[in-house]
Amino acid sequence: MEVVAERKRTSVVGKNVRKVDGVVLVCGRPKFTLDVDLPGTLVGKILHSPHAHAEIVSIDTSKAEALPGVACILHHGNVERIPYTTAGQGWPEPSPYDSFLFDRKVRFVGDRVAAVAAESEEVAEEALRLIRVEYKVLPAVFSPEEALADGAPVIHDEEDATGIHDAQHNIAAAVDIPVGDIERGFSESDVVVEATCEIPYSQHTPIEPHCTVAYFDEEGRLVIRTSTQVPFHVRRIVARALGLPMERIRVIKPRIGGGFGTKQEIVLEDVAAALALRTGRPVVMVYTREEEFVCARTRHPMRVRVKLGAKKDGTLHAIEMEATSNTGAYGAHALTVLSNVGSKTLPLYNKAPHLHFHGKAVYTNLPVAGAYRGYGATQGYFALEVAMDELAERLGMDPIELRLKNHIRAGETSPIFEKIGEGREGKPMVVRSCALEECLKVGAERIGWYEKRSRRRREGRWAYGVGMACAMQGSGITGIDMGAATILMNEDGSFRLLVGATDLGTGSDTILAQIAAEVLGVPVERIVVYSSDTDLTPFDVGAYASSTTYVSGTAVLKAAEEVRRQILEVAAGMLEEPPEDLELSGEQVVSKKTGKSVSLSEVGHQATYVVDQHQIAATASFVPPESPPPFTAFFCEVAVDTETGVVRVQRFVAAADCGVPIHPKLAEGQLEGAIVQGIGHALTEELLFSDKGRCLNANLFDYKIPSSLDVPHIEVVLVKSEEPTGPFGAKSIAEVGINGPLPAISNAIYHAVGVRLKRAPFTPERVLAALHRDG
Amino acid sequence: MKIYFELNGEQQYVDIEPGESLLSLLRRLGMKSVKQGCNTGDCGACTVLVDGRAVRSCITFAAKVRGRRVTTLEGLGSPGDLHPLQEAFLEAGAVQCGFCTPGMILTAYELLSKNDNPTPEEVRAAISGNLCRCTGYRKIVDAILLAAKWKREGRWR
Amino acid sequence: MRLRGIKRFHYARDVEEALSLLSAYQGRAALLAGGVDLARAARGDLEGLIDITGMGLSYVREEGGGLRIGATTTLTGILENKAAQGYLGGFFCEVLRQVAAPPLRNMATLGGAVVSAHPWADIPTALVALGAEVRWSDEKGEHRASVEELWQGQFRKIFRNAVLTEIRLPAWEGAFAFEKLSRSACDIALLNCACGLGIEDGKIAWARVAVGATPRRGRRLTWLEDFLVGNQPGEGLWREVRDRVEAQVEVSSDRRASGAWRKAVVGPLVARTLKRAAEKMGDA
Numbered sequence A: 001m002e003v004v005a006e007r008k009r010t011s012v013v014g015k016n017v018r019k020v021d022g023v024v025l026v027c028g029r030p031k032f033t034l035d036v037d038l039p040g041t042l043v044g045k046i047l048h049s050p051h052a053h054a055e056i057v058s059i060d061t062s063k064a065e066a067l068p069g070v071a072c073i074l075h076h077g078n079v080e081r082i083p084y085t086t087a088g089q090g091w092p093e094p095s096p097y098d099s100f101l102f103d104r105k106v107r108f109v110g111d112r113v114a115a116v117a118a119e120s121e122e123v124a125e126e127a128l129r130l131i132r133v134e135y136k137v138l139p140a141v142f143s144p145e146e147a148l149a150d151g152a153p154v155i156h157d158e159e160d161a162t163g164i165h166d167a168q169h170n171i172a173a174a175v176d177i178p179v180g181d182i183e184r185g186f187s188e189s190d191v192v193v194e195a196t197c198e199i200p201y202s203q204h205t206p207i208e209p210h211c212t213v214a215y216f217d218e219e220g221r222l223v224i225r226t227s228t229q230v231p232f233h234v235r236r237i238v239a240r241a242l243g244l245p246m247e248r249i250r251v252i253k254p255r256i257g258g259g260f261g262t263k264q265e266i267v268l269e270d271v272a273a274a275l276a277l278r279t280g281r282p283v284v285m286v287y288t289r290e291e292e293f294v295c296a297r298t299r300h301p302m303r304v305r306v307k308l309g310a311k312k313d314g315t316l317h318a319i320e321m322e323a324t325s326n327t328g329a330y331g332a333h334a335l336t337v338l339s340n341v342g343s344k345t346l347p348l349y350n351k352a353p354h355l356h357f358h359g360k361a362v363y364t365n366l367p368v369a370g371a372y373r374g375y376g377a378t379q380g381y382f383a384l385e386v387a388m389d390e391l392a393e394r395l396g397m398d399p400i401e402l403r404l405k406n407h408i409r410a411g412e413t414s415p416i417f418e419k420i421g422e423g424r425e426g427k428p429m430v431v432r433s434c435a436l437e438e439c440l441k442v443g444a445e446r447i448g449w450y451e452k453r454s455r456r457r458r459e460g461r462w463a464y465g466v467g468m469a470c471a472m473q474g475s476g477i478t479g480i481d482m483g484a485a486t487i488l489m490n491e492d493g494s495f496r497l498l499v500g501a502t503d504l505g506t507g508s509d510t511i512l513a514q515i516a517a518e519v520l521g522v523p524v525e526r527i528v529v530y531s532s533d534t535d536l537t538p539f540d541v542g543a544y545a546s547s548t549t550y551v552s553g554t555a556v557l558k559a560a561e562e563v564r565r566q567i568l569e570v571a572a573g574m575l576e577e578p579p580e581d582l583e584l585s586g587e588q589v590v591s592k593k594t595g596k597s598v599s600l601s602e603v604g605h606q607a608t609y610v611v612d613q614h615q616i617a618a619t620a621s622f623v624p625p626e627s628p629p630p631f632t633a634f635f636c637e638v639a640v641d642t643e644t645g646v647v648r649v650q651r652f653v654a655a656a657d658c659g660v661p662i663h664p665k666l667a668e669g670q671l672e673g674a675i676v677q678g679i680g681h682a683l684t685e686e687l688l689f690s691d692k693g694r695c696l697n698a699n700l701f702d703y704k705i706p707s708s709l710d711v712p713h714i715e716v717v718l719v720k721s722e723e724p725t726g727p728f729g730a731k732s733i734a735e736v737g738i739n740g741p742l743p744a745i746s747n748a749i750y751h752a753v754g755v756r757l758k759r760a761p762f763t764p765e766r767v768l769a770a771l772h773r774d775g
Numbered sequence B: 001m002k003i004y005f006e007l008n009g010e011q012q013y014v015d016i017e018p019g020e021s022l023l024s025l026l027r028r029l030g031m032k033s034v035k036q037g038c039n040t041g042d043c044g045a046c047t048v049l050v051d052g053r054a055v056r057s058c059i060t061f062a063a064k065v066r067g068r069r070v071t072t073l074e075g076l077g078s079p080g081d082l083h084p085l086q087e088a089f090l091e092a093g094a095v096q097c098g099f100c101t102p103g104m105i106l107t108a109y110e111l112l113s114k115n116d117n118p119t120p121e122e123v124r125a126a127i128s129g130n131l132c133r134c135t136g137y138r139k140i141v142d143a144i145l146l147a148a149k150w151k152r153e154g155r156w157r
Numbered sequence C: 001m002r003l004r005g006i007k008r009f010h011y012a013r014d015v016e017e018a019l020s021l022l023s024a025y026q027g028r029a030a031l032l033a034g035g036v037d038l039a040r041a042a043r044g045d046l047e048g049l050i051d052i053t054g055m056g057l058s059y060v061r062e063e064g065g066g067l068r069i070g071a072t073t074t075l076t077g078i079l080e081n082k083a084a085q086g087y088l089g090g091f092f093c094e095v096l097r098q099v100a101a102p103p104l105r106n107m108a109t110l111g112g113a114v115v116s117a118h119p120w121a122d123i124p125t126a127l128v129a130l131g132a133e134v135r136w137s138d139e140k141g142e143h144r145a146s147v148e149e150l151w152q153g154q155f156r157k158i159f160r161n162a163v164l165t166e167i168r169l170p171a172w173e174g175a176f177a178f179e180k181l182s183r184s185a186c187d188i189a190l191l192n193c194a195c196g197l198g199i200e201d202g203k204i205a206w207a208r209v210a211v212g213a214t215p216r217r218g219r220r221l222t223w224l225e226d227f228l229v230g231n232q233p234g235e236g237l238w239r240e241v242r243d244r245v246e247a248q249v250e251v252s253s254d255r256r257a258s259g260a261w262r263k264a265v266v267g268p269l270v271a272r273t274l275k276r277a278a279e280k281m282g283d284a
């Protein structure tokens, strides 16, 4: 109770303080990766495979090397062959080691063949044109079905790859998690429904593409300044890929222009570092937008089949979920994304005793999938929530009622928490905070659910409908991922906060500073945040799995509490009172007993210069024993043009429980941004390929992400809950918002026109075809 | 070739390549607020003002600004002296990663120079070519409406 | 972006200079207006660029109810012009507001749109429906043609050695409407339609109908125009239009949309555009 009382009085947490990097960003200061100009920098460029599947018979670089201005050309013939994974995950990585700096084989159109470093971009590009490569073209497969068929070409036939589930059958990873007896579950159910939903290739499209500068410091150590979400994993993976001792590498993440998961992957750092090492000169590399689409990472295209069995009263009795995931040419995040399809969705409806989650992640000769906000849950919720909508209809029940009947509550658990972890078994966990009930209520009110649901509106060719969906996610990866923080006090009573955590635009530097400031009784301005530099900041796994606020935030909280203890100790000596009687607030240490006080700057001076001189500082680490889920209820209103199939999302309401929002505006921003990406998934986003596997729309002219005019009126409501294990009661918010739009929009279309859209995106073409077929 | 032009209020006499883009020139001159998101005119990250009009610097030839007035975000305000539009972006929480922000602010600047009382729809139309992948636009629209209000109240420059 | 191989950049002061520069380069130079297309689809063979935006060809003038628009006038320049705003109740501006986004409209010129004549674009469809006429100059002198004639001929070849100088939009006694279907709000068309109608004594006196992005460039449906004349506007007629268009208009697939979808929606699209034009007549 004491903790709660303290929380009520927060003076920095829960406030919309100014973003700590806000001023430099609105002024366009040179803070991004490419904003430094180092003298003598070479430009690195990659030669990509024109074939979907081929062996490299020979590479002739003599003409290219003869070109004035070419400094170096790397390919499989002149680099060491070391298997690794490009997926930036905790060690040991759950993704297969199936990638090489350069390989003898290419596995998709856009795969790496060689890299050039040259004096200018023009020369580098000219050199690429001059490299002669002879390929032996192999048969290729472009869908999991083809890849799984008997006699399909084996994509990873190299002997030195490890961690592949079944290379002979192109299966990168597989899961099979039974709970109870699924067949009995269905036979005991009164109603059974099934839905199969499919998500195509889509791409994160950060406005800043991947970019990296590799150079040497005064001592000849390699510095990689890079647009990444995972600086510490970059250091480890680059060290492995290049056979370099880790202490020779420093990775710095400056401001970065969005990531959403694609920068949880090492796609340029290894090449830039290799070119720098070979030439001894700085090398800059940046993906073109086309490369960003094809050669960075994508969401895992997936087909998910969900079968639900329920009792007449709506209680779920059995849930089967089968996922067929396309991981593309390499298995980055193949197993973990697949696992999350089930692990982040099934616990939401924990009433069903019989569960079966199974699936495969399959190699194909298409671009490489990876981490993408939502991380499998997005794919899972699309099918699950469409199936729930269908179930509600079959039961004659309101969709909200059905959710209320089945969703997990505080104090409850799900066997899935223990069964499925991150590439291995999970940990049992009780959900300690859940305000989904309230979210459903608030959301329904805001959208006018009951009234709009009861009548279908039709005006001429426009049909209107409302739909809803629910989702949860996690907050960090239980028992695996670590975040650490160091806080040092300066003699003037200000602080330095050093965190390995990675702010990719999310505002985490600000949130972490707020947490420290709250504990230390100072305004945020008195805390200088320095983050994401492997030489200077303590370890942190980086920004993924919705972990920063919860995991890194708890590390900051612990470090701050220890620093506070040290401050009180010094102050106790100065005030000659026991530390227990002292309180820290408003940049003062005040005695609760006598009212005497010293300022923080006096304490700082005392410790630094006067008596018992020492640095007031602490480092703390945190590995989450649990991963408390944030919950969200999504509601939307759509209009469907029945003549053309055009769908307009007119209104979107999301009510989210992220615990106590440390910075409400930033939390809202995460939710709004995620919802808009989800709307993109639902309406327009899809990479298209030729029958030879070449991407046809790798540009922003033909791959449409939502513009300001495509976005409906979005209302987000933060419904507070109090997560007892989170820093100041906080949970995560970054990902959960992307899980709702696909099913909510599909369900709203169904309400409007009576056809179910199960293949994203819901283009006019697909909607019209469905109307003609089923309408 | 050499051209004269005005950059953020200062005369420049610079060497350019005849086929060079304005984006390339401006970044060479240290205007790092000018971002490259696509280099094909599709994202808006490279937007700058030429004679007060927002243009895509990635598909504008540098030679075209001969004798003209170019404004980048650096010319609007600085950390110690923010322009009201920059204040409004901070105030409304319109900045996440900040990569789209320079282009967004300059596009908004042109809008407000022509219309200091835009409707939300007009704001959305004005920035429809500036892609932001982080925010979902809502807070950006709020920021521009807030700046418009300040402008009407005389808080502007 | 950096166009490779460009050796010189010229600022043409008048049409004559532009023409003589063009001929001096013998095909290795291009006229540069807004540059929106030129910079995006970089031709590898260019050595010279000739900026034509300083030749005094940026203007909009009203003439007898029609418009004369200088070839280098930007789309924004047209949108902000009073005469253009008044032309046909703002019809042409309505089309331009749906073209790209403001910073691109600040650059893109109407002349560039006519010379590029993208099949997926909206401006050609509108110009065809309006019966726009264009003027150009080459070494032999001045020429004129309707946009339809121009685009039916070898216009790309013409403009290798010619400067488009003016686009003329004729006066019409009636109303025009424009509709476009696209993937998102800020997108090129998957299909578009521009229609004009004159109504006298409750009957259609004249009609102009053009459909574009089929995926081919905008073309008139003269058979439909003929059919419409003499008929009474109304739901019955629009239904008839719908069916006839669906049966007769040729559409096909590209990677943006299938022929089957285009076929299914082209009828409703033309019908709704005509209906809106008729409604505008009613308003007037």
Ligand SMILES: Cc1cc2nc3c(=O)[nH]c(=O)nc-3n(C[C@H](O)[C@H](O)[C@H](O)COP(=O)(O)OP(=O)(O)OC[C@H]3O[C@@H](n4cnc5c(N)ncnc54)[C@H](O)[C@@H]3O)c2cc1C
Pocket: A701, B041, B042, C030, C031, C032, C033, C034, C035, C036, C037, C038, C039, C040, C052, C071, C072, C098, C099, C100, C101, C104, C107, C108, C109, C110, C111, C112, C113, C114, C115, C116, C118, C120, C121, C122, C123, C124, C159, C162, C163, C164, C165, C187, C188, C189
């Ligand atoms: C991202 C994007 C979105 C677009 N969206 C739309 C849309 O929604 N609807 C639509 O209708 N259009 C759209 N367009 C097309 C746009 O209208 C044209 O690209 C633009 O008008 C071209 O004008 P410009 O001045 O930039 O041409 P430039 O690039 O300068 O020139 C184009 C070509 O024409 C030649 N040329 C230019 N002017 C002349 C002249 N006076 N005489 C002879 N030759 C000349 C040039 O040499 C060049 O070959 C879009 C374009 C882009 C890039």
Ligand code: FES
Pocket: B035, B036, B037, B038, B039, B040, B041, B042, B043, B044, B045, B046, B047, B056, B057, B058, B059
């Ligand atoms: S970089 Fe210029 S529009 Fe994208």
Ligand code: FES
Pocket: A207, A257, A258, A505, B094, B095, B096, B097, B098, B099, B100, B101, B131, B132, B133, B134, B135
């Ligand atoms: S804030 Fe990141 S792209 Fe707009």
